[in-house]
Amino acid sequence: MTVESSAVLGERTVTPDAQVDRSAGVTAPAGFRAAGVIAGIKPAGKPDLTVVVNDGPSYAAAGVFTTNKVKAAPVLWSQQVLTAGKLKAVVLNSGGANACTGPEGFQDTHKTAEKLAEVLGVGAAEIGVCSTGLIGERLPMDKLLPGIEAAVDALGNEPAHGLAAATAVMTTDNVPKQAVLKHPGGWSIGGFAKGAGMCAPNMATMLSVITTDAIVDQPHLDHALRNAVGKTFNRLDVDGGTSTNDTVLLLSSGASGVTVPADEFEAALTALAADLVKQLQADAEGVTKHVSITVQNAATEAEAVAAAKIVAEDNLCKTAFFASDPNWGRIAMAVGNAPTAFDPSLLDITLNGAAICVAGGKGVDRSEADLSGPEIDVVIDLHAGDASATVLTTDLSHAYVEENSAYSS
């Protein structure tokens, strides 16, 4: 995909010939190795342990984390180590969130970091840790720790290594999600993400690791990551549930030798993150429709996001999307409950290009809004200002109910 096609997620400029594709991920930038292995944490014997190593020369890193007050042990750990602004490696496990596990759970995270540090010959305070899976259960450390040794043995910088890393973090995801942006200026950004449910990232998505070989100083790296996440991961809302483990980590090796201006780096990072978010949306639990909710002419961007999210989270709107039903009354109802200033008699709603609600009342006939395909574009014009925002969401299908009532996650 080109960066233009993801421009719906936020205004930004990228060199036109800098394209995002999905042929590689975290190992595409120079200076990174990765691995994904089967440690035995998941009972089914699927890949469940990922390691990403930054071989430098720079180790500048930044992270954004869940806003949930109930934070998993690895979130507390990674927030703490990132106060120093650098990471030499990250270890991620699926098969257990290590959330609501008390001081023992934090000790497990600490031991995980120490083990990887020992094998790599670095300090534990230079290791990020992420976990995902069931909340409230301790991790099987007798499997996880040997798994780290196996992962380090398997490290490499081929595309296959990046894909293995993206695969071993999956939970209810059906496909691994990775993307790369190779800049014609001689540097690149790569990344993976996982997440399919409990997915309304706030300051971060479920789990994502992004690498770059650009030379960007740590304050600019941090600034770019916060801005990019705000425009991308934070505008995906599958089911309103911000998880206990949401984390996005950005590691830079500086191995390209190219110093990149902050603005240019941020634009490229945003394009890459937008592509990962599109992949998260496409693989959301039970998804049959990819829904884009744009709120135009709100008083502020925050109000535009809030209004779009209340529609994205409304089960009556989501079941109507599932039914391909252009039920704009439910959208008007949802927007009317948003913490957003507007005059209901000016409200316009357009569904896949059909102006079905005009000036707060009936517009063109429902039959003109064709929602039968997989893509649904909702545009809500509040006529209350000049700020806009787009939030991506999905429908509420039988498969969502099936998946979430059959799987204890």
Next chain:
Amino acid sequence: MTVESSAVLGERTVTPDAQVDRSAGVTAPAGFRAAGVIAGIKPAGKPDLTVVVNDGPSYAAAGVFTTNKVKAAPVLWSQQVLTAGKLKAVVLNSGGANACTGPEGFQDTHKTAEKLAEVLGVGAAEIGVCSTGLIGERLPMDKLLPGIEAAVDALGNEPAHGLAAATAVMTTDNVPKQAVLKHPGGWSIGGFAKGAGMCAPNMATMLSVITTDAIVDQPHLDHALRNAVGKTFNRLDVDGGTSTNDTVLLLSSGASGVTVPADEFEAALTALAADLVKQLQADAEGVTKHVSITVQNAATEAEAVAAAKIVAEDNLCKTAFFASDPNWGRIAMAVGNAPTAFDPSLLDITLNGAAICVAGGKGVDRSEADLSGPEIDVVIDLHAGDASATVLTTDLSHAYVEENSAYSS
């Protein structure tokens, strides 16, 4: 049911022998007549027009209405006429919400009130109007206005008239919902309610009319209604959708001749409203579980309500309830996202009496929480203060998805 069994919805005292039962509704108090007829507004030929008449001698009335910014025409009308604090009659239609219908829709409501006023020989400003059904379509006035004449011809004060009135307001409801409280002091309160989806009442439920023959002055009537609704209708949350038409009207005839102390009246009204809310919960769209979410020891009652509502609206919690799955991690995740101050390391969660999460971590084994029956009691202790609140909700089932994707409402 006795009033004690609904005490979960809020602390209050009622004379122990004042019982709520469902044998009658709005016609039980002296001084009221009602009717429900088939006007032809609904295509299927089902009852769709209700009239409730107050024959006095008092006409004191109060109302509470949706907080949605997109308000239906009948909500705007009824709010306006209630500024005078009295109502001689109410007309309610199902088969169309008359919301998002512009100035023409407001004129339709005005004509509806004028027609009933003319037939009854009263003023239009003494008529309340409520509508429910599809948003965005004009009402068929050629059917509605003759229906008013038919309804007035059918008025009566038998239990059957009250039941017909409760029936003609139904939309996706499966059963009519009414209740009566006959006070041993010689006065009574009766009422009906409708609502099954788009149901997170805020300042009111979908539609409810409550009558009383007690003598209560209008300011006390208004105060009692606001307090009772705050503790009952506003603590039901099926799907987070506060509709455009939510209305609760309270009419008093004074025909019992008994002057009732304000406190006593409010307690009785709260018990009656709590019973109506239990009926709304039991008939919610696709419901297979009746879920009660109690948040204990919050810093404030408002925070307790907010925390309980975020769990009630969370699709991952709701699908787990559907699956009878004691998945407390999802509840911890949801509570962690609430605008509520608490220390996650003190969080306790009890499911049907089993202390499954203790001090922020795993408590008794999941197998000890039996959620296989239709009732699920969730108790969340924040250990952050001494305020508590209970919110009633339902599970998210295949039937909810089916009903809301098959029916354009």
